[in-house]
Amino acid sequence: MKTLQIEVCFFAALRERLGERTMRAVPRGTTLAALWRALAAEAPGLERLPVRFAVRERYVEPSYVLRAGDSVAIFPPVSGGA
């Protein structure tokens, strides 16, 4: 099966747990939700954290199917403002 190379960046609490960025090889047809399940399995407790996804700096749904060259950002709940 053909695989895709995907760059994943993490922010805030996720960055502290998983590092700033990682490269992953995933099978063609992989969704963001599936990618996140695999990543979250590496650190206890993360699978319960609600996360949001961005691809190429736009928010997308967890059902988004990854494409070659995608740069993914995974966010914990945002908390800007005061």
Added chain:
Amino acid sequence: MFQISAEPLDAARVMAAVRDPAAGAVVVFTGTTRRTNAGRRVVKLEYEAHERMALTEMRRLAAAAKRRWRLRKVAMVHRIGVVPVGEPSVVIAVSAGHRDEAFLAGRWLIDRLKEIVPIWKKEHYRGGAVWIGAQQGGPPRRRAIYPARRGR
């Protein structure tokens, strides 16, 4: 003016950025870091942003606000890095022909910023620190993020 800044924010500068001869009202909101949150004494606050995307999302919010209300100009700046207690972490300025639109849009913009713009706050206490938002359980809330129509 849309900025993510590691320097102290100057509300007067943000306000000046929305000056407009057709504006009868300018509303400026400054969000200021609190000394206590949920009963805990905060000794230091720290903000992190996905900077490029935060700027994109702030511009999109401003554009959405302008579709929704009759506005002249919008400016949004957010500070990142360590912010001492009592200093502004966010400043939003809105100018409009009349005050109703300026107040409504300013309120809407800070509410949406807190829900959407990729910025995170970390509170440092004596003996620990917490990323705000990251300790919640359950799925993220869903709602219409960019209503296209003017008025409520």
